[in-house]
Amino acid sequence: MSAEVIYGSELSQQLKDEMKNEVAEIKKQGVTPNLTVILVGDDPASRSYVRGKQKASDYIGIESNLIELSSETSQNELLKLITQLNNDPNVHGILVQLPLPDHINEQSVIEAISPDKDVDGFHPVNIGRMMTGQDTFFPCTPYGIIQMLKSKNIPIEGKHAVVIGRSNIVGKPVGQLLLKENATVTYCHSRTKNMEQFIATADILIVAVGIPHFIDGTHIKPGAVVIDVGVNRIEDGSLTGDVEFASAKQKASYITPVPKGVGPMTITMLMGNTIKSAKNNL
Numbered sequence: 001m002s003a004e005v006i007y008g009s010e011l012s013q014q015l016k017d018e019m020k021n022e023v024a025e026i027k028k029q030g031v032t033p034n035l036t037v038i039l040v041g042d043d044p045a046s047r048s049y050v051r052g053k054q055k056a057s058d059y060i061g062i063e064s065n066l067i068e069l070s071s072e073t074s075q076n077e078l079l080k081l082i083t084q085l086n087n088d089p090n091v092h093g094i095l096v097q098l099p100l101p102d103h104i105n106e107q108s109v110i111e112a113i114s115p116d117k118d119v120d121g122f123h124p125v126n127i128g129r130m131m132t133g134q135d136t137f138f139p140c141t142p143y144g145i146i147q148m149l150k151s152k153n154i155p156i157e158g159k160h161a162v163v164i165g166r167s168n169i170v171g172k173p174v175g176q177l178l179l180k181e182n183a184t185v186t187y188c189h190s191r192t193k194n195m196e197q198f199i200a201t202a203d204i205l206i207v208a209v210g211i212p213h214f215i216d217g218t219h220i221k222p223g224a225v226v227i228d229v230g231v232n233r234i235e236d237g238s239l240t241g242d243v244e245f246a247s248a249k250q251k252a253s254y255i256t257p258v259p260k261g262v263g264p265m266t267i268t269m270l271m272g273n274t275i276k277s278a279k280n281n282l
């Protein structure tokens with residue numbers, strides 16, 4: 001068997017074209033969706049992701065502001081800026097690019113952003129809303145993964161979804177969204193014993209550990225759907241996933257590539273959340 005590849009880049013393009021029309025309509029009603037991104041320091045990877053977000057915003061017609069701060073910025077200065085943006089009616093989405101320098105407490109920063117402008121979906125209030133089945137901003141990567149599955153009409157209900165990784169931004173929330181879609185969810189992580197036994201029973205396997213080629217095709221259940229969330233920059237400068245693509249593709253029914261897989265969907269869902277926030281202001 002050789003899996004069908006799910007290109008997040010293609011689905012993203014479709015969704016962005018729909019969003020472009022939606023934004024034009026919103027503008028007619030007098031509101032210009034605005035996403036303000038704060039970048040602290042000059043990490044090249046962060047800079048490249050931020051550029052991707054600006055490019056998507058420009059395409060769709062979302063106004064994007066980039067606020068660049070030096071790596072020496074104090075936590076208090078950053079919190080003050082967030083308060084200003086919370087109170088600015090023209091700003092619909094606030095994104096503080098992670099990771100932050102060590103002297104800044106990420107959780108304090110995340111909690112300072114108004115839940116109504118938290119287009120990343122990282123604020124505990126929004127996570128709580130998601131977990132209790134309310135409508136809210138869903139975290140972009142997990143939400144993008146669900147959209148990718150739905151775009152191929154891949155059944156989720158009653159399936160065994162195995163999530164490898166338990167980060168607050170990907171692993172934990174993607175499990176919640178899969179549960180919402182009525183999957184049976186198992187979380188695996190660095191302390192899991194006999195991980196192979198879980199991989200072997202996964203109908204849907206989500207790999208979000210940040211280790212190049214952490215999984216290969218060996219234990220993957222024939223016909224499984226494999227979603228690779230890894231964005232690992234390797235020595236030669238190229239991007240590679242957490243899954244060894246060639247061998248996994250031989251076992252899976254569907255598989256996502258890196259690049260052009262989950263990454264572009266993350267940005268597209270961020271655009272969707274920004275539009276949603278702007279609509280709340282109509």
Ligand SMILES: Nc1nc(=O)c2c([nH]1)NC[C@@H]1CN(c3ccc(C(=O)N[C@@H](CCC(=O)O)C(=O)O)cc3)C=[N+]21
Binds near residue numbers: 052120231239261
């Ligand atoms: N507050 C915050 N929100 C985030 O959503 C956030 C963040 N901080 N910090 C960093 C991570 C990482 N992230 C990616 C988004 C898009 C691609 C993406 O589009 N990747 C392309 C390739 C891009 C390239 O070649 O560099 C792809 O996979 O095809 C990757 C990674 C968002 N993040």
